[in-house]
Amino acid sequence: MSTTTTTTPTLILPSRAPLLTRTGWGAWLAALIVLCALVPVLNLAVPAGSVFHLSDFAVALVAKIMCYAICALAMDLIWGYTGILSLGHGLFFALGGYAMGMYLMRQIGTDGNYKSNLPDFMVFLDWKELPWHWTLSDSFIATLFLVVAVPGLVAFVFGYFAFRSRIKGVYFSIITQAMTFAAMLLFFRNETGFGGNNGFTDFKRILSIPIATPSMRMTLFVMTSVTLLLFFLLGRWLVNAKFGRVLQAVRDAETRVMFSGYNPIGYKLTIWTISAMMCGVAGALYVPQVGIINPSEMSPANSIEIAIWAAVGGRATLIGPIVGAFIVNGAKSWLTVTYPEFWLYFLGALFIGVTRYLPDGVVGLFKKLKGLKGVAK
Amino acid sequence: MSIRIFLALAICFVFGNAHALTPGQAKAIAIGEGDARIEALRAAVAGADDKTVTFIQALSDDAVKVVAGNPVIVKDDKAVDPVSGTETALPDSAEDVMNNNRMRGELDTALASLKLLSTDPAVRLDAVKTLQGEVDESKLPLIDKAFAQETVPDIKDRLGLLRAAALLTSSDKTKRLEAAKLLAESSQAVTKTLLIERLTMEADVQVKAALQFSLSQVESRLAWGDRLGAIFSGISLGSILLLVALGLAITYGLMGVINMAHGELMMIGAYATYVVQGLFQKYAPGAFDWYLVASVPVAFLASALVGAALERGVIRFLYGRPLETLLATWGISLMLMQAVRSLFGAQNVGVENPSWMSGGVQVLGNLSLPYNRLVIVGFALAVLGGVAFLISKTRLGLFVRGVTQNRPIASCMGVNTARIDTYAFALGSGIAGLAGCALSQVGNVGPDLGQGYIVDSFMVVVLGGVGQLAGTVYAALGLGVLNKFLEGWTGAVLAKIAVLVFIIIFIQKRPQGIFAMKGRSAEA
Numbered sequence: 001m002s003t004t005t006t007t008t009p010t011l012i013l014p015s016r017a018p019l020l021t022r023t024g025w026g027a028w029l030a031a032l033i034v035l036c037a038l039v040p041v042l043n044l045a046v047p048a049g050s051v052f053h054l055s056d057f058a059v060a061l062v063a064k065i066m067c068y069a070i071c072a073l074a075m076d077l078i079w080g081y082t083g084i085l086s087l088g089h090g091l092f093f094a095l096g097g098y099a100m101g102m103y104l105m106r107q108i109g110t111d112g113n114y115k116s117n118l119p120d121f122m123v124f125l126d127w128k129e130l131p132w133h134w135t136l137s138d139s140f141i142a143t144l145f146l147v148v149a150v151p152g153l154v155a156f157v158f159g160y161f162a163f164r165s166r167i168k169g170v171y172f173s174i175i176t177q178a179m180t181f182a183a184m185l186l187f188f189r190n191e192t193g194f195g196g197n198n199g200f201t202d203f204k205r206i207l208s209i210p211i212a213t214p215s216m217r218m219t220l221f222v223m224t225s226v227t228l229l230l231f232f233l234l235g236r237w238l239v240n241a242k243f244g245r246v247l248q249a250v251r252d253a254e255t256r257v258m259f260s261g262y263n264p265i266g267y268k269l270t271i272w273t274i275s276a277m278m279c280g281v282a283g284a285l286y287v288p289q290v291g292i293i294n295p296s297e298m299s300p301a302n303s304i305e306i307a308i309w310a311a312v313g314g315r316a317t318l319i320g321p322i323v324g325a326f327i328v329n330g331a332k333s334w335l336t337v338t339y340p341e342f343w344l345y346f347l348g349a350l351f352i353g354v355t356r357y358l359p360d361g362v363v364g365l366f367k368k369l370k371g372l373k374g375v376a377k
Numbered sequence: 378m379s380i381r382i383f384l385a386l387a388i389c390f391v392f393g394n395a396h397a398l399t400p401g402q403a404k405a406i407a408i409g410e411g412d413a414r415i416e417a418l419r420a421a422v423a424g425a426d427d428k429t430v431t432f433i434q435a436l437s438d439d440a441v442k443v444v445a446g447n448p449v450i451v452k453d454d455k456a457v458d459p460v461s462g463t464e465t466a467l468p469d470s471a472e473d474v475m476n477n478n479r480m481r482g483e484l485d486t487a488l489a490s491l492k493l494l495s496t497d498p499a500v501r502l503d504a505v506k507t508l509q510g511e512v513d514e515s516k517l518p519l520i521d522k523a524f525a526q527e528t529v530p531d532i533k534d535r536l537g538l539l540r541a542a543a544l545l546t547s548s549d550k551t552k553r554l555e556a557a558k559l560l561a562e563s564s565q566a567v568t569k570t571l572l573i574e575r576l577t578m579e580a581d582v583q584v585k586a587a588l589q590f591s592l593s594q595v596e597s598r599l600a601w602g603d604r605l606g607a608i609f610s611g612i613s614l615g616s617i618l619l620l621v622a623l624g625l626a627i628t629y630g631l632m633g634v635i636n637m638a639h640g641e642l643m644m645i646g647a648y649a650t651y652v653v654q655g656l657f658q659k660y661a662p663g664a665f666d667w668y669l670v671a672s673v674p675v676a677f678l679a680s681a682l683v684g685a686a687l688e689r690g691v692i693r694f695l696y697g698r699p700l701e702t703l704l705a706t707w708g709i710s711l712m713l714m715q716a717v718r719s720l721f722g723a724q725n726v727g728v729e730n731p732s733w734m735s736g737g738v739q740v741l742g743n744l745s746l747p748y749n750r751l752v753i754v755g756f757a758l759a760v761l762g763g764v765a766f767l768i769s770k771t772r773l774g775l776f777v778r779g780v781t782q783n784r785p786i787a788s789c790m791g792v793n794t795a796r797i798d799t800y801a802f803a804l805g806s807g808i809a810g811l812a813g814c815a816l817s818q819v820g821n822v823g824p825d826l827g828q829g830y831i832v833d834s835f836m837v838v839v840l841g842g843v844g845q846l847a848g849t850v851y852a853a854l855g856l857g858v859l860n861k862f863l864e865g866w867t868g869a870v871l872a873k874i875a876v877l878v879f880i881i882i883f884i885q886k887r888p889q890g891i892f893a894m895k896g897r898s899a900e901a
Contacts (some may be wrong), residue, residue, distance in 0.1 A: 069566055085700045165885045168633050170699045174835045175881060181832050182877040185870045251860060300832070344715035351708020355701040372553055 017240050019233065024276035028229065035225035037108030040218045043184045056217070063221045063289050065329045066228050070282035072309040072321035073231055074275040079307065080315035082237050082271050084168070089279050090177030090303035091183050096280030097293040098187075099150055101200035102134060104211075107377035108204045121195045123326060131193040140207055148277045148282040155276030156269065161270075166253070168286075177300045187295035199294025206288055217289070224285045228322070231278055235318045238274070247271055248316075308347070311354050314361025323362055395736040398428040400447070403459045406432070407441055407448035407474050422487045422519070430491050432459045437484040442471040460764070489518055493523040498532060505535045517543045531739070538563050545575050553584045561591035569595050571821050607861050613750040616757035617819070617856025619850060620812035621830050622837035623764055626849040628805035629838050631768075631781050632798065634692055635703040638710035638826020639834065642806045645683055646676035646813025647822045648717060651726050666731040669818070676814035677807040683713075684806020688799050696798075710827070717824045725823035734818065753815045760811055765846055777801045836880050 019026060039062075042054040072095055076156075079085050105119040114123040118130065138143035158179060162172060205211050206274040238244050249257045250264045257264055287293045296302070313324025327351065335343040358365060398421065421429050435441050435450040441459075442451050447454035449471070456467040476484065501523075508516070512676035520540050527533040537559065544556035560568055572592045579585045587839035621643065628636045638640075653672035657665050687709060695702040730749055737747040768774040776797045778785040788794050816826065837856055841848030849880065856876060861873035 027424065078802060079700075081426070085703070161881070161885055167884060170703060171884075172702060173700065174635075175840060175884070178832055178836060178877045182874045185873055189870055237766070240623060285616070304704070308708075341719060344711045348708040348710075348712030352691055352705045355698075355705040355708075356691065359701070 006011060014335065017219050019236050028065045030231075032059060032225070032237030035229075036222050039223065041226075044161045044214060045220060056214070059221055060289065061333055063217075064286065064324055067282045067286040067289070068223075068306075068309065068329055069244065069322040069325035070228055070231055070285075071227070071279050071306045072313065072325040073235055074278035074282070075306050075310045075320055076315060076321040077235055077238065077271055077278075078275040079310060080321070081244060081315070083250060083254075083270065084272070085170075085173045085307060086176045086272075086275070087173045087300060087303045088180040089276070089306050090300075091180040091298050092155060092276040092279035093283040093286070093302075093306075094183075094187075094293065094295070094297040095151045096147045096283030097287040097297060098194055098283075099143055099146040099198070099280070100284035100287045101138060102137040102194075102223070104206060105200050106137045106205040107206060107208070108132075108202065111203070111204055119195070119200075120189075121198065122193075125190055127319055128158045133193065144284075151276045151283075152273050159269045159272040163268050175327075177303065180298050180303050181300055184229060184298035184300075186296050194295070197295060200287075201292040201294075203291055204290060211288055211291075213243045220285065220289050224289070227281060227285060231281075232318060233323070238271070241269065241320070244269075278354060279328050305347075308354070309349055310361075312350060312358075312361055314363030314365075317361070317363045320361050320363035327330065328364065384388035398432060398460055400460045402429075403432060403448050404446075407436065408443060408446075411477065411480060413834060418483055418487055422490060422807060428459060428462075430488075433484060433487055433491070435459075436476065437481065439473070439476070441474045442467070443474060444468060444471045448474065454872065455734075461695075464505075473835075482872075490519050493536075494517065494526065498529050501527070501529075501532050502535070505532060505539055508539055516867065521563060538568060542568075542571055545571070550581055550584060552578075554582070554587050557584060557587035557847060559869075563595055563598075564816045565595075566599060569599060602740075603865075605740070606744045607865050608749070609744075611858030611861035612854065613754060613857070614861055615854035616754045617812070617816065618830075618833060618837050618852035618857050620760060620808070620815055621834040622841070622849050623814060623846070623851050624805040625834050625838045626841070626846055627764070627777075627808065628802055629835075630841075630846075630849065631803070632801055633699065633775060633781075634696075634799050634802065635699050635706065635774055636805075637703055637707040637831065638643040638687065638713060638827075639806075639809050640708040640829075640831040641713040642680045642684060642809035642827070643813035643830065644817060644822075644824065644827040645713070646680045646716060646810030647728070647817040647826055648721060648726070649676040649679040649810065650814045650817045651721075651728050651822055654728055666733060669731050669734070669814075673814055676810040680810025680813065681803040681807030684809075685803040686804070688802040692802065693795070693798060714824045714827075715779075721824075724820045725822060728822050730818055748820050753819065754840040756798075756811075756815055760808060761846070763851060764808065768846065798896065799811050803842060834875070840880055840883065 002359040039054060039059065041061050042052055043056070046053045071089060075086065075089055078089075083295050108119065110117055112123075114120055116123045118127065122130070130137075136146060158176075162175060167175060186192055187199075188197050194200070203211050206216070208215055223317075238273065239247070246257065246262060246264075246267050249262075250267060256266055283293075283297075309325040309328050310321040311324065312328055313322065314320030328347075332343065335346055354361065360367070402421050404632060406414055406421060409417075418433070421433075426470065432448075440451050441448050442456070443449075444456055444467070449465075449467075450459055451457075451467060451471075452464075452465055455464045456471070457464050489504040489507040492500050493508070495501050495504070501783065517540070518541055521537060522532065524536045524540055527536055540560035541556040541563075544552045545704075547553055547556070555574075558570060569592065572588055572595060576585065576588050576592065579588060607806075621639075624642070624666075625636070627640055628634050628639065643846055649673040650669070653675050656666050657671070687706075691705055691709065692702060734749045734752055737745045738751070739745045743879060766774075768777065774896035776787070776792050777800075779790070779792060780794050780797045784794055813826070816822075816830075820826070831887070833856070835849070837849060837852045841850075841852030859879070860872055860876050863875050866872070867875065
């Protein structure tokens with residue numbers, strides 16, 4: 001009998017990538033300084049006539065786009081990294097917005113058109129007291145909780161049933177579209193208690209501070225910037241962790257992941273819920289700055305636009321969707337003013353062009369050009 | 378107005394043997410205190426002749442003036458004597474005859490009761506409908522006379538009911554009992570209101586019981602009408618969904634292409650119908666009724682060509698990447714919508730029903746099936762038959778199925794798979810065009826036409842299962858009927874939400890739809 005020597009095989013796992021590279025951290029800090037220090041100074045301290053003055057309009061536009069960028073980031077986590085295209089993220093955005101909107105409606109107090117304690121539309125409908133789902137709307141803390149919890153819960157329940165029965169691919173996309181469509185119909189009804197097709201508007205104050213002052217606007221702007229930058233770090237952390245690697249494996253070969261002993265449901269459900277919560281936060285930041293929320297935010301067209309922001313920037317890059325949100329929405333606010341009839345042609349061409357010629361988006365194109373330059377040297 | 382006078386003249390031929398209108402009567406109707414005039418009017422109606430009809434019609438049209446204390450009918454700036462018919466010049470001193478609302482109501486009722494004896498069945502039917510709900514015993518002799526003369530069964534039935542309604546106002550108890558019994562046969566919604574109204578006024582116990590019995594009879598019959606009506610509108614909606622989904626069943630079900638621009642291909646079909654309608658109006662107004670027949674192939678070809686261009690230009694580069702296809706076709710849909718807005722404007726355009734499609738069949742008292750809906754149900758079935766034949770019996774269908782099942786082998790056998798893809802996609806798009814052509818007959822035609830159906834039609838395909846036509850048919854009709862039933866119960870919006878929730882739950886149980894393709898793939 002011969003003795004066999006067994007050597008224990010050693011498995012060398014790649015070490016965890018750093019959250020950001022040195023240059024990455026540099027860029028991140030630079031963005032933080034620009035958004036949280038430079039912009040407020042240029043907007044508030046520099047006088048209006050100066051060349052360096054940043055107009056209120058520009059600040060409002062950037063703030064709005066940053067809210068969209070958070071949605072695009074959330075979309076990237078679920079679509080770019082997990083391969084699940086959601087056409088219902090507009091719903092989560094709107095739910096967060098409605099949760100915040102309810103609080104802002106209560107903050108109007110008796111300053112509405114009807115001088116009633118109830119929101120105007122309830123007086124108009126001849127309601128005598130707040131419906132049950134408005135119970136928590138007086139408290140700011142509860143509102144902050146609801147902004148995250150409501151989209152999270154809806155996403156969790158929906159995702160649980162969808163992923164459990166292994167609905168995937170285009171089926172899942174279509175079902176999410178049906179979900180946001182159904183929710184839009186529901187919110188259009190006056191009886192639902194969310195202001196019907198007018199939604200909420202005419203906000204006066206937040207935390208009893210008037211909402212339309214320059215300093216309040218700047219505070220919201222800075223909060224949005226910080227949220228976006230932090231969510232970016234959160235995204236980096238998630239996709240670099242083992243969790244994120246399993247997500248990418250699910251995207252590339254879900255069956256193989258299952259055969260390797262992983263149950264993808266938990267992973268998919270977690271990232272789906274996180275993504276929905278991020279959208280909810282974006283909605284909550286969006287509503288006080290834009291000053292209105294109505295059911296059209298839930299229209300299928302809005303949700304599908306989120307996907308194009310991510311696709312234009314470049315999927316599975318995290319920075320790409322943010323860039324994409326800025327490119328598309330920048331173009332939108334410019335074109336809808338200068339050539340309004342041209343905007344839909346542009347958007348349509350963008351959908352086709354990006355999917356056909358730029359599968360990796362602008363960031364992918366940038367990387368490719370850099371690579372070509374490297375080869376040429 | 379001239380038409381109405383003509384109508385009145387047409388009626389006149391019936392009254393060959395009636396009493397003549399006397400100058401005294403004419404004067405009493407036209408001039409004097411309200412009550413006296415109404416009295417005179419009623420008396421004149423009882424013994425009416427052609428001149429009475431003309432005179433009353435003229436009164437109701439405000440064409441009667443008073444010249445020197447005598448009423449005259451004004452016709453083409455001439456004063457015509459209502460009795461003798463002699464024409465004189467109209468003096469400036471002529472005074473208008475004032476009719477208050479009560480008098481007008483009386484005039485209308487009088488005209489309607491006279492029209493009951495018209496030779497034109499449509500006029501008679503109209504008259505019966507006008508009289509419903511405002512008859513009393515005084516009209517009984519006239520109604521009896523009309524009833525005896527009537528030959529059209531439908532109008533005769535209605536006259537019978539009218540007679541019963543008049544009898545109900547009688548002071549004679551036996552007559553009221555008889556009327557209650559007669560009314561039990563009715564299946565009209567007005568009878569129900571009439572019975573309820575009389576029930577509250579009736580004092581006699583026996584008559585009350587008879588009325589109650591009749592009411593329950595009528596109500597149960599009406600309920601049946603409602604139920605059948607809901608089923609029919611469900612089938613009608615289902616047939617539209619079927620038309621919309623049939624195209625998708627080919628492009629998505631067989632080819633696996635998610636086409637979000639499917640609704641816009643329908644819109645192109647509808648606009649093609651609109652253009653054909655315009656051409657017919659301009660160049661062949663005589664054949665206008667047949668424009669729809671001509672627009673069916675035009676709509677098919679227009680959408681099929683656009684579909685073929687899309688397949689060649691965009692979709693073929695995205696095969697095997699369904700999510701990208703979804704986004705690209707969404708982009709296409711945006712561009713198509715904007716293109717239609719640029720060409721035809723953002724407003725809805727008007728597409729008329731041809732005359733043979735307006736109107737409907739009266740099945741029950743409260744259930745009438747509009748011809749346009751019936752035509753669409755038939756059209757959907759015809760398209761379904763055509764598609765089934767094309768897919769299962771023709772060479773093209775064979776190739777499409779072959780390419781769907783195994784592309785490399787089909788290619789090895791010499792099938793030009795790329796061309797088959799284009800043909801199949803064009804076919805699916807063309808069917809979308811046919812759906813648009815059908816939709817133009819029941820709904821608005823505008824740039825947003827397709828948007829409203831896209832979610833529904835994908836639901837049909839998802840529910841029916843991918844890969845065959847039978848599931849699509851069952852799913853479309855099932856969803857249509859379910860939707861309409863829930864609509865009657867909860868209202869349109871909640872019904873839609875309930876259906877969507879139902880589909881989501883259903884897919885839990887059967888992720889592959891009603892009819893799943895059998896296979897062993899772990900991905901399925």
